[in-house]
Amino acid sequence: MNTPDLSVNIAGIPLRNPVMTASGTFGYGVEFAAHMNLESIGAFITKGLSLKPRAGNPTPRIAETPAGMLNAIGLQNIGIDAFIEEKIPLLRMIKTPCIANFFGETIDEYAEMAVRLDAIPEIAALEVNISCPNVKQGGIIFGTDPGSAAKVVSTCRSRTAKPLIVKLSPNVTDIVVMARACADAGADALSLINTLLGMSVDLEKRRPLLANITGGLSGPAIKPVALRMVWQVARAVKIPLIGIGGIVSAIDALEFILAGATAVQVGTASFICPGAAQQIALDMKNWLMDNGVDDIKTLIGTLET
């Protein structure tokens, strides 16, 4: 049979396949050039960027948990100026859409970041982070209240002509309410889920394992929660969804697509195998061939319930 069509379109960005790499697990993209073919995936997303460089949280910042890990990095990043100066020239060589993930501590900072990123031709789209559980300001404050989320999104929307993706937090009572608020405020797509707030205890030392006490849980352990949320949101909004949460195989990725995601992001899996996203894209193609599916788009949201 013919090679299946894996291409999808997210908010006007054509992707060669639906496999992206998640913010915070893929550096600024260039770090992976030695480990994989960056042109084998649909898109990659930068580490969350802010106006000024950020030191992040004290260490220990990570702890392993059953089939998962906790992190409390605290949005350490080089800042937008260093990103433009040091990373953008390297990204020019890569023919894969680069999506910039960003955050602010105030609505004004979100607005300024949107303006700065909008001016960078190498950036294909913006992913607004309103969901980092590990810092007090920026992120989660905006990610748990639908009114605040809508304000961030509409502000960013008015500052950029580029596609705007909003990354949602699962740490809310009803993710559908948040998704609707962001869609109504002008988001072109939603990515979900960010990490689940958790913690880990060292019994012997009677202390938390993380210096930050709490952290964000990721990895295969969270996949069922993520799948449920993607499925719920897919039934509530019309904009495309990007499924994230514990994807380590093409099977995992395809499950998200059935549940209603147009694309997926591979996160923690890239820590274990830097080439994980490339392998998942390849295995996805093989699965489609083996199962006689000639276009991945025909699978989106086809879960029978």
Place this chain on the structure above:
Amino acid sequence: MRIESTLLSNVEISPSYWRMRLTATDEFVRQASPGRFVMIQAGKSIDPLLRRPFAVFETGIVFGGSTAYFDILYRVAGKGTALLSTRRENEMLDILGPLGKGFSLSHAAGEHLLVGGGIGLAPLHALAKKLGGYDLATRLFVGGRGRNDIFCLDEFEMLGVECRVATEDGSLGERGRVTDILIPHLESTNGNATIYACGPEGMLRAVAKLAAEHRLSCQVSLESRMACGIGVCLGCVVPGHRHSPETPDFRCVCADGPVFDSNDLDWEKTR
């Protein structure tokens, strides 16, 4: 690079300390300069999820054959290393590496002093071999809680390295810490020595302080929890000497290290 290695041997060399030998490629051996490390998946499932970092103890060619190999030393300390100790000959392991920045070899005259604490001995053997190859005078100072924490010294002695031992309980060598046997020696070197250290953080801090007091060049190999090993998860950072909250100078143990010039780190802000 990522390689599928065959396990050649996995033996307990001292209570809770193990040595594992795995097949390597020639390219791996070329890249595995002293102090670099590998990330190993202990099992085959998603639990434990993350790889574990291990220094390369030595590389070579299997006796009487043409297969390249490398060895790691590890202490069974948790779920990952406990699982690793159950792996048997001919099983396949998934290896990422060699990774990170190893020791910078100094050809300086004077003595080259290797300082190891417990499992911190692991990266020092390959270094001793390299220094020996340049005919540089090399000594090893090694410490641990007791005699069980001291191992592989015969392999250093075979390289012509003089080994000095300190144990906290006095069960082997002198009673005390490794710095207790290092201090008198440093006083005899008249500032004509280079230090390479690997061990627990408290030991490294003490050695770095001694080196600074004696104005000696000192490289330290750090250990840290890490998820990726390639500088992207930012889980393993340590503060560099220019670090402040406003102007972050965090270094990744995995990608900027694990070996650092002790002057490049901020020992005050390191916990």
